[in-house]
Amino acid sequence: MCFEAKRLFRLALGPVLMLLSAATMAAGGEVSSFNMSPGVTAVGKEIYSLHMIIFWICTIIGVGVFGVMFYSIYAHRKSKGAVAATFHESTKVEIAWTIIPFFILIGMAFPATTTLLKIYDNDEADMDVVVTGFQWKWKYEYLNEEGENVSFFSNLRTAQDEIYNTTEKGEHYLLEVDEPLVLPVDTKVRFLVTGNDVIHSWWVPELAVKKDAVPGFINEAWTRTTVEGIYRGQCAELCGKEHGFMPIVVNVVSKEEYAQWLAEKQGEAAQIKDLMAQTFSMDELMERGKATYERSCLACHGASGEGGVGTAIAGSAVATGELAGHLNIGINGVPGTAMQAFGSQLNDVDMAAVITYQRNAFGNNMGDMVQPIDVFNHKKG
Amino acid sequence: MGDHHHGPAKGIGRWLFTTNHKDIGTMYLWFSFAMFIMGGFFAMVIRAELFQPGMQLVEPAFFNQMTTLHGLVMVFGAIMPSFVGLANWMIPMMIGAPDMALPRMNNWSFWILPPTFLLLASTLFMEGGAPAFGWTFYAPLSTTYAPPSVTFFIFSVHVLGLSSIMGSINIIATVMNMRAPGMTYMKMPLFVWTWLITAFLLVAVMPVLAGAVTMMLMDIHFGTSFFSAAGGGDPVLFQHVFWFFGHPEVYIIILPAFGVVSQIIPAFSRKPLFGYDSMVYATASIAFLSFIVWAHHMYTVGMPVAGELFFMYATMLIAVPTGVKVFNWISTMWRGSLSFETPMLFSLGFLVLFTIGGFTGLMLSIAPADFQYHDSYFVVAHFHYVMVAGAVFSMTAAVYYWLPKWCGKMYNEAMGKTHFWISFVGFNLAFFPQHFVGLAGMPRRIPDYALQFADFNMMSSIGAFIYGASQIMFLYNVIATIVSGKPTSEEKVWDGAEGLEWTIPTPAPYHTFETPPKIDSAHAHS
CATH class of the missing domain: 2.60.40.420 (Cupredoxins -  blue copper proteins)
Structure with missing residues (x-):
């Protein structure tokens, strides 16, 4: 409960903090829990200061408008014996409160336009x-x-x-x-x-x-x-x-x-290429297939192949049917449904492993194996 | 003139076959309140799940169904029909007409609503669940990737559009043709004006929405590719079409609310509305601008910079007529003789909170900043300030204001005021912190969130529960008034109120203004 109380105290402080620390935030570059992040880029900082400028303009106008309103609520109440005036309409006043906001808006439009043009400056990327x-x-x-x-x-x-x-x-x-x-x-x-x-x-x-x-x-x-x-x-x-x-x-x-990271990544890609030429054992395929399944299939087909957004895999006609049909759906997806073409998402090793896994897990004991070369050949047609 | 004094029919037939504007208005109001409770229940599920980080009560898929249905039910089931109900009750009484111009169509436009919402709610029990693509139903999430129930959703939207178009045609026909002699356009009460303009907006944009859902239907069932890139279509086209409807739609919701507070603030200030003419012109300007700003909902979609600039400038311009309205309301109060009965409290709550929503709207219009605001909770906070504190508060004010005239009994003032203060506190507790989490980076429509958003979300949920619970007090107060309220027979329930509806007996008889009233300047535009 002590924890909760402390938390509520912080909650109550939030709005006050936002106003107080707005200025210090701009310099800091830290992540705030109640205001926009100034970020670490030049454009980000510009967006942040634009945000704060508009915020303060709105705050000042708000204080003015609500000030007049609350004064009226305080001073012109019937219970204090206020007698209603009868005035209404004044073309001069109406023109003033149409024109003045218009100029304030033009003042806002200038910085907004320059920042927007910077956001759209896509040229000369490295x-x-x-x-x-x-x-x-x-x-x-x-x-x-x-x-x-x-x-x-x-x-x-x-x-x-x-x-x-x-x-x-x-x-x-x-x-x-x-x-x-x-x-x-x-x-x-x-x-x-x-x-x-x-x-x-x-x-x-x-x-x-x-x-x-x-x-x-x-x-x-x-x-x-x-x-x-x-x-x-x-x-x-x-x-x-x-x-x-x-x-x-x-x-x-x-x-x-x-540069080092990139070289490593390129090395990994080369490694996968080597793996594609290899033949794997059932255990190797099942192990790799399980990991791939959890990464790529589980969200739709469920942790035990029971289905969800996607159809069930446990006991499905595809996973217990002909291998070529199963491969085809894995690689090319089912157009017009949420089943994507995974041929471009998974490398041939992972594809071979996950198809093998689907055919041999969840009680689908088909006993057959798919090797990377089978996937490669299927893709070639 | 033989059956001059006949009253309502007996039994259920009275409601099924009625062509009486007051009966139909009453049904609209009760129906919209029922939808308000249903949509509110969905909101409570959302806020309960978001009370703490982690998934506790519902699954993500169901959470999405809740956000979708909450939005659809509140916009199309609660807010819009409530104002149509109010229009039914008040427009004939305000312009001195005996009824709406097209009473049978009036009956039909109401009675197609309940089965439609029943159908929409029934999608919750269908295989694949209810629509889960948000109330904006962006393609292709709402087409290729939608649950099968999307077809029922499309049918519902078609029927809702039909109902709205019929309701609007009725209002336009009534206002144009049935004003009492001497009730010129520039003498009409502002509520009538705002509804007339709203009705034109509805007639203009509802067919666009129907077009959008029809294209979805074709994509889903007839192999077309309006919104599917794979078939040469364009998912962004959907957003343009949707928001061409959707932006005027938000003014469809708020303009009648402007009309209501323009009636109530002068009444409790005991002073005529400041700048009636400019209020009419401002309403018309807002309506016009609402047609050329739609793509400000789409700043991040990849529009060319010229388009961004156009929509940014046009959107910023809306601040001008909106400002005119706020300044006029405050000038109306200035040097008035103010009293603070429940309708006035809700109107003032509207004034303050809607203005805050207007400010955040201005912030959102700034395209570069919107790249950070877009689709964050900042947007959620913004539109709840204008939809709830704007439209719903003003609707609540309207019910308290005209309820004594409708049923000839006075509501419990103390309970009304309590309802206001609890609503006001609950609402702000619920939605003010959402500005903070949005700015700090919390996207909207997520069922679970990172730990730094936990405090404000808990606060927001508590506020939402308080606001939700306070509506039970409202319901109780209204029912208690109808059943056993203190009877009043004063024609003018509120001493400062102006307008034709206050010249007829209280409670309002089943038929009013069978012979048109004489309009003198005292009754012109309250």
Whole structure:
């Protein structure tokens, strides 16, 4: 209860704090729990000061308007013997309170326009990252002029146990991912944002970027990283069941660290290529398949293949039917439904493993195995 | 003139077959209150789940169904029909007409509503659950990825549109043709003016909404690709069409509320409305501007910068006529002789909180800043300030204001005032902190949230429960008034009230103004 009381006290303090510390916030660059983040980018800071300017203009007008109103409520009450005047209409006054707000608005429009033009200045980016929204994860692809593109998915890392309150929630509850987007510092990064299924929205408050990820469209946004650090955000557009569970983590590191990370990623990609040529045992496939299933299938098909948004896998005609049909659905999806084409999302090793897993788990004991080469051949047709 | 004094029919038939504007108004009001309770119940589920971080009561999929139905039921079931009910009761009595111009259509436009909402609510029990794509139902979440119940949702929206269009045509026809001799347009009470303009907005945009859902229906069942990029369609087109309806829609909700407070504030200030003409012009300007600002809901969708600038400037302009209205209300109070009965309290609550909602609206209009505000709880806070403290508070004020005239009995003033203060505190506790979490980065429509948002969310939930509970007091007060309120037969229940409705007996007889009244300047625009 002591904890609760302390919390309520802090709650009551919130509004007061917002007004008091607005000025100090601008300098700080820290994450506030009650005001917009000034962020770490030049544009972000500009948006923040624009926000505060408009806020203060509104506050001043509000104090004036409510001041007059409350004075009237205080002084012109019938119970104090106030006798109503009879005046009404005054063209002069009406013109004044039409014209003056109009000029205040023009005053607001100037800084708003300059900031907006900066947000739209996508030119001369140092690097490009394609951001693709999936139900319910993000995919990042680095467009490299030399060497292979690096691409990976970024999934929520918070455990189900934390979400369903069976264990203590971590510090970055719901704002942590398995693989963050890594960016070099002091770089103008252009984001090419698109959606794979429904509309998502990529939002990192401290980088001052929010852009809708619309299927069939590629939207541009940019940021210039200035300070190394970890920045967290979330999907901002309702995208279905797990909309609240697809966070964004951006890790801004030094240029050297970034180069090293990139080389590592490219190495991993090469490794996967090697793996694709190998043949795996049933146990290896099942183990890898389980991990892939939990990452990519569980949200729709359930933890024990019981179904949900998607159809049940346990005992399904597909998973217990002909192998080619099963592979086809995994790779190409089912058009017009929420079942996506996973051929582009999973590498051939993971695809082989997860199909094997689906055919041999949840009581589907089919006993057959899929090897990466089978997936490769199926894709080739 | 043989059956001059006949009263209402007996039994259930009175309500099923009635063409009487007062009966239909009453049914609209009760129906909208029932929907208010239902939508409120959905809101309580939402706030209970958000009371603490983590998933406790419902699953994410069900949470989305709750947010969707809460929005749909409140907008289309509670707020809009409540103002139509008020229009039915008051417009004929305010312009000296015996009834609405098209009484049979009036009956129909009400009676198609209850089955429609029954259908919409029944989707909760269908396979795949109720619609879960938000009240804005953006494609393709509402088409390719929608639950099967979406088809029932589409049908509901079609019928709701039908009802609204019929209601609006009726209001336009009544106001244009049935004013008493001498009741010129510029003598009409402001409530009539705001409703006339609202009705034109409805007739203009409801077909657009019908078009949007029809295209959805085609995409889902007939293989077209209006909104599917894979087939050459455009998901962003859906948003343009939706908001071309949706933005005027928010003024459809708020303009009649403006009309109500424009009646009540002068009555309890005992002073005529300051700047009647400018109020009419401001209403018309807001209505016009509402058609050219729709894409300010879509700043982050990837519009070209020229489009962003146009919609930003146009949106900022709305502050001018809205400001004119607020200044006029306050000038009306200035040097009046104010008293603070329940209707006045709710009107003043409206004035303060709607103005705050107006300020946040202005902030949201600033496109660069909106890149941070968009789809955050800041938006949720903003539109609840204008929808709840705006529309619902003004509707509540209207009920307290005209209830004695309707039933000839006085409500319990002390309980009314208590209802106001609990509502006021509960509302602000619920929605003010949402500004903070929104600015701090909490997206809207999420069933669970990061730990730094926990304090304000708990506060918000407590406020929502208080606000919700206070409505039970309202219901009790209204029923107690009807059943056993202190009878009053004064024609003018409020000493400062002006207008034709206060010249007829109290309670208002079943038929009024069978012969048109004589309009003298004293009764003109209260």
